[in-house]
Amino acid sequence: MRKAVLCAGIAILSVFYGCGETAPEQGSTLTAADFAAHAAVVEQYCVGCHNEQNRAANLSLENVDLALVSQDAELWEKVIRKLRAGMMPPPGMPRPSLADYNGLRDWLENEIDRRAEPNPGTKILHRLNRTEYANAIHDLLDLEIDPAMFLPADDSSRGFDNIAGSLTISPTLLETYVTAATKIARMAVGFWNTPTESLYIKRTDSSQN
Structure with a gap:
């Protein structure tokens, strides 16, 4: 049995x-306006020090394509760590608004994570x-x-x-x-077309007490 x-x-x-089956991978939902805002923050507050001439902290963002974050993931990881710690821009230098600052940091993190582990879709x-x-x-x-x-x-x-x-x-x-x-x-x-049956044996030493 x-x-x-x-x-x-x-x-x-x-x-x-x-x-x-897996549904197709979904791409980034960032709008052109949002991307332009992030690029403007980098250009205004970062490239002034981190360019090919100055290379502050041995880092240049002058010729880095912000649209291809995943291709320079190691570089942007360094930037993200500085942004998380609030160390970029350095003290005494002009800073973007808190919303722009956090928006750039969060977008960089999400973009790197999305490229590293693409959305597999729905099973x-x-x-x-x-x-x-x-x-x-x-x-x-x-x-x-x-x-x-x-x-x-x-x-x-x-x-x-x-x-x-x-x-x-x-x-x-x-x-x-x-x-x-x-x-x-x-x-x-080997029991085709035959009903199943079960045998239950009552214990002789069982008691109702």
């Missing part, structure tokens, strides 16, 4: 034997179609089945019946898979 239950569990889990649960389900049962239980005996036909999209968006799971379909898994489990352990 335990073997049949195990086989049924394997048969149900094999519905999701495949992998999910779509991908069940197996009937053919894939039969193949999975064969791989897991070494059992040949006709999936049409157990499962309804799959919906297709653009001529394909293995696209995650079309292979949805409804409560009724899930119940069908559970029923199919029970029958397949009986086939796997």
Whole structure:
């Protein structure tokens, strides 16, 4: 009985034997006006000291493209550390407003993080179609089945019946898979078309007291 239950569990889990699809990566939502504001802050408050001629702290931002932050991530990480500590611009030098200051720092951090770990998109649960389900049962239980005996036909999209968006799971379909898994489990352990039964033996030393 335990073997049949195990086989049924394997048969149900094999519905999701495949992998999910991933939605396309989303790009930055920064507007042109916001980008121009950040570039103006760098030009007005940073480049005066950090240019090719002065190279304060051995750092030049004069020829660095702010639109390609990820290509100079190490350099911008140094800038971010200074901004976090409030050390740029140095004491006594003109400073941008607090909103502009924090906005530039946060944008640099987010841009580097976004490029380092791109948004993978949304995972779509991908069940197996009937053919894939039969193949999975064969791989897991070494059992040949006709999936049409157990499962309804799959919906297709653009001529394909293995696209995650079309292979949805409804409560009724899930119940069908559970029923199919029970029958397949009986086939796997050699009890096809026979009802299951359980035997419970009462302990002779049990007491109601």
